[in-house]
Amino acid sequence: MLRLTAGAAAGAALPMAGLTGCSSDSSTETATPLDPAEPDPSITPIPLPIPEMLVGSVINLEMRPGQRELIRDKMTPTKGYNGDYLGPTLFLRSGTDVSLNVTNNIGVSTTTHWHGMHVPALMDGGPHQRIEPGDVWTPSFPVLNRAATYWYHPHPHAGLGQGVIFDPMSTGYQVYEGLAGMIIVEDGTSDALPLPRTYGEDDIPLILQDRRFHDDGALLHFPTDFDPTRDPALRKGGHFLVNGVEAPFLEVGAQVVRLRILNASNARIYNLGFSDDRTFFQVASDGGFLRAPVPLSRLLLSPAERAEILVDFGSDQGTTLKLRSFNRNLGTSLVPFPLQDAWDTADFDLLDITVGPARSNAVLTIPAGLTTIDPIPEAEAVNLASARPFELAANPFGINGKRMDMNVIDDRIRLGDTEVWEITNPTTQAHPFHVHGDSFQVLTRNGFTPPENELGWKDVVLVRPFETVRIVKRFHDYADSVNPYMFHCHILEHEDVGMMGQFVVEDGAP
């Protein structure tokens, strides 16, 4: 039997050293039910819940406490938007205006960030747009994004100091409790494509999360014997939730089905595929469609990344298969030994898929092409010769030798400029680097052209150990010399302890 306590190796060099103090968790940790490679026969599949759709120019969201049966026969105290856990899927139409009313009824200060959306800094919902308990935040903006899958989640910054990751006002804490939801943007390009588009029927949201629990069903943020000076301070677990349920099943028709996959986990990286090793087709990355469907048998998805895939079940009527994460083969390539838990190197199942008859409006073919993507020319960048550097380092833990300071603007960028950013990772673990404000394009990984499914619009890029990634980004439309956007690692516990920084986009000379 495996215990969930990760990184038991004593003396491991860990980035969180220096943080002391533990949570007040007193009940015992739930033991791992089985070896992670084995299915748990005691789990009776239940249907995949589909988050409610919210459509319209005015959207009301209430952050509130609740409780939900995340794992069978246990009620878990949770938090959610407009419900007990997670939140509704917001449908936004490019070119329209949207106003949101976000009410904080969770009892602690928070924010809500529109991840991937191209909005003014003041509307971004980063750490500076705090919503105090009982207050309502009312951002509004025109929807300028391309059709794709985005998401929303709290983004407070509790500040520095000991015990920050245990703070109920930290991002990692609040997302783990259940505060997250999907955003779907549609535009003329998506309208014109012959893709599955019936939400919940052939166009399915899949929000992936991993969790740990106490015996009484309460969420376990960190094990009782957790020692942040020795253990990796990451919220990871062996219970895998899809749309807030462990081991659900999905009935699809014998047709092409579109899966919109969001990794909303705090720290887990998934290496997705199907139990029969079939080929599927990625059609969109974080911020838009790819040029053409990219055939894949595995899809690596790090925290906060999204991918839309098409799966052709046309000849599978009557069969059952599984969406699985094939982490067995990742080895130590992304998460080194002292930081691993059992599921970083094991295969595990996420979702059972049962194929029934095709529906009346079925899409039956994978399109040959999708859209045009004009590469941002490197020559357009004002800093091609000296790319703006971002070093994700462990000692001191932060970016460019600094931890996040709410009072320091780290980078100033001129409105209208295009810049190349060079992200280097001298550590032994992979960090998913996210930039607020708008999508970017990935130029190179260690000098080489990235794989085809990364040659579209991105807002998170996984930077592997000892890797250098160059991205190119346009800073356009919105300037604000006071209110910053964030850049940070999207492992939420890394972000919370300070692997984050701030930039402003200024109108005029820098």
Ligand SMILES: [Cu+2]
């Ligand atoms: Cu990180």
